[in-house]
Amino acid sequence: MQMKPEQLELIREQLRTIKERSSFYAKKYEGIEVADVDAQADFEQLPFSEKGDLRAAYPLGIQAVPDADVVRIHSSSGTTGLPVIIPYTAQDVTDWAIQFARCYEIAGVNVLDRVQITPGYGLWTAGIGFQAGCERLGAMAIPMGPGNTEKQLKMMQDLKATVLCATSSYALLLAEEVNARGLRDKLFLRKGVIGSERWGEKMRNRIQDELGIEIYDIYGLTEIYGPGIGISCDEHHGMHIFEDFCYIEIVDPVTGATVPDGEVGELDITTLRKQGAPLIRYRTHDLTRILPGSCTCTCGEHHPRIDTLVGRTDDMFKVKGCNIFPAQVEEVIAITDGTSSEYQVMIDHVDGHDEMTVFFETPLEGEAREKAEFELATIFKAKIGCTPIAKGVPLGELPRSEKKTKRIFDSRY
Ligand code: ZN
DSSP, X not given: OOOOHHHHHHHHHHHHHHHHHOHHHHHHXXXXXXXXXXXXHHHTTSOOBOHHHHXXXXXXXXXXXXXXXXXXXXXXXXXXXXXXXXXXXHHHHHHHHHHHHHHHHHTTOOTTOEEEEOSOOSSSSHHHHHHHHHHHHTOEEEEOOSOOHHHHHHHHHHXXXXXXXXXXXXXXXXXXXXXXXXXXXXXXXXXXXXXXOOOOHHHHHXXXXXXXXXEEEEEEETTBBEEEEEEEOTTOXXXXXXXXXXXXXXXXXXXXXXXXXXXXXXXXXXXXXXXXXXXXXXXXXXXXXXXXXXTSOTTSOOSOEEOOOOEEGGGOEEETTEEEOHHXXXXXXXXXXXXXXXXXXXXXXXXXXXXXXXXXXXXXXXXXXXXXXXXXXXXXXXXXXXXXXXXXXXXXXSOOOSSSOOOEEEOOO
16 A cells, blocks of 8 residues: 555654653664654564554553543453553544544434444443444434343334444344344334444345345454444445554565555554554454555545455465465355355475365266366466365265364465
């Protein structure tokens, strides 16, 4: 992503004094003259920061302002180890609300809307972000928090809620209840602002149809404000990320090199205005790509767009110089005729080179099966960039698991 002059200026301003303001950065940039950074190329030489760094700085080692300036903290819980604590100044809180209000506007929400907020309130950044943005926009917030479906549905009807804010799984649960109780005609919902996670088209369509809403995906993470740093628009193709608050890069998750726009890699974010806990080249571990030419969207927004997330770097594997994500393999399986949804990828090192075999279940036999194998390998090459050995096996042949089925087997290491 080409850095804008205004973005470079904000980054330079941040870097000029960051080592004095923050012991975290004094240590991180030891021996690096960050004040000398005056071009995108210099910036791209700076080390990344990641969640592990923030954990190591627990509780408030990341803080880059005097205590008197901190007005709030949020925390993201990890599945393992220490949580991450992020301090916010009054300006940070305002900046977050400005971005969130912008998200609502892009989703077509206005002052007459009634916004039912079901994400959780508390240490987590979700609920309070939806709330602050809604109030800043001037719409009416209905701060429900999660759970208590009975009460959610009653308030939704009695208050004539027009916008639903939820995670995709809770939105689906509500949609199913609305359907089971035949409440569709008693609702006034028209928009859904839904937290972005990887979720299928089928689920999305069900929520849209059963609740009668148009869905917008909202993006964000606790380390960088929270949800609300970007959202999808009426185009429904990727999410705009606000370039006056965040500079985004897509990098090769293995080498760390910046990849050209349009190529999939890891999304890294640099905050341009954050005071309490500025983050520079922060690795989100989310995999996506910058949509080329996305600064000229038909919706009128100039902020660059990232594509729907394809997964997390933790899921990625590399074969023959190609970075591959399970979601991409799934896509290839989905568009190859004669395949079921079940597949397995085996990677091995044979005679000095990597060999990848994609097993897929198919009802086909004989020549028809061979044709499907050829087709799958061809589509794989075209979509992902390298050619696997494709092998069709009878339906039911591949192992199933009650938990998450393991599909990628790498015997090289
Ligand atoms: Zn747009």
